[in-house]
Amino acid sequence: MGVILSLFCKWSGDTTIPDLNLDLESAMPTEAELALYEHVSDILQPTETLLDSLRRYEGCGDLIRKAISNPTPDNEEEAWQAVQPVVAKLKKYFEYSTSLENAISELLKVLCEGNVRKNIEQNQALTKLLAQILDFAFEFDYLKMKTPSIQNDFSYYRRTLSRGKHANETDLRTAMIEDELANKISLFYAYPTPMLKTVTDVASSFVYMNNFGKSVTECLSGLAAACYTAVTKKRTQKPEMTAFCLRVMVASIILYDHIDPHGAFNRHSSINIKLSVKAIQAHGSDEYTNLMSALRFNTKHLNDDSTPKSIKQLLSSH
Secondary structure, three states: OOOOOOOOOOOOOOOOOOOOOOOOOOOOOOOOOHHHHHHHHHHHOOHHHHHHHHHOOOOOHHHHHHHHHOOOHHHHHHHHHHHHHHHHHHHHHHHHHHHHHHHHHHHHHHHHOOOHHHHHHHOHHHHHHHHHHHHHHHHHHHHHHOOOHHHHHHHHHHHHHHHOOOOOOOOHHHHOOOHHHHHHHHHHHHOOOHHHHHHHHHHHHHHHHHOOHHHHHHHHHHHHHHHHHHHHOOOOOOHHHHHHHHHHHHHHHHHHHHHOOOOOOOOOOOOOHHHHHHHHHHHOHHHHHHHHHHHHHOOOOOOOOOOOHHHHHHHHOO
């Protein structure tokens, strides 16, 4: 592939977004990428299964309410038996989030150390994996926000354990999650977008430990631009790939906004919010509302004084 030109030129305001032609669909690893590519690919293998599991999540709200309003031994036993497998799922999702941490750091190290433009150009398969992580995080959080029973289920589980017994005197030790882990799980689900927060925390820590702030935001703005051009120039004809690129574009903007001290919305940002919104309008289809809501509610600096009124109005009107 030819040299990617103007990768990190400013594309704030009405500036044209650089035409990046990264292969985010089918890039194959070079020999230099292969070891890390295979390692991260193995970590990402469960993502579809986890998302499908969350899509089919059935909360225990009815049984919990029944056990609370009418706390008979039978009602409490029924709620307890229902909540245990549900909590096992929640624990699994949380543990998977921690398994992503090392993968994110390793990818950022390769893509952001030294010449970022050259790194992305030469490591397109690894860039694709970073995009897949952002897509998974975005999808997971969307499903989590549609499942309000998650926190109630886990809270009931912890209350039951704290009592030390329930109707049938079941030995709760076999079902117990240690307090330290239970606290971490509870905090994880208390956040509206827990998986993106995990990615953000890892990336922020990476920036702090390595002083790579500018490099990471360059990487994210480049990824956002690549997704934009893939969609608007119709380099993919598959609806699912278009949706993937828009989710990754939005996730990249959110992550950029949390990492850059001045955020993604100010006049000096390397993110073109106006054109990004236009792309979502034109190609977002059924995901339009979700994508726009993510930009409005999951970013950090939208309401800053430095954000132009036109940008605030643009996002508030959709």
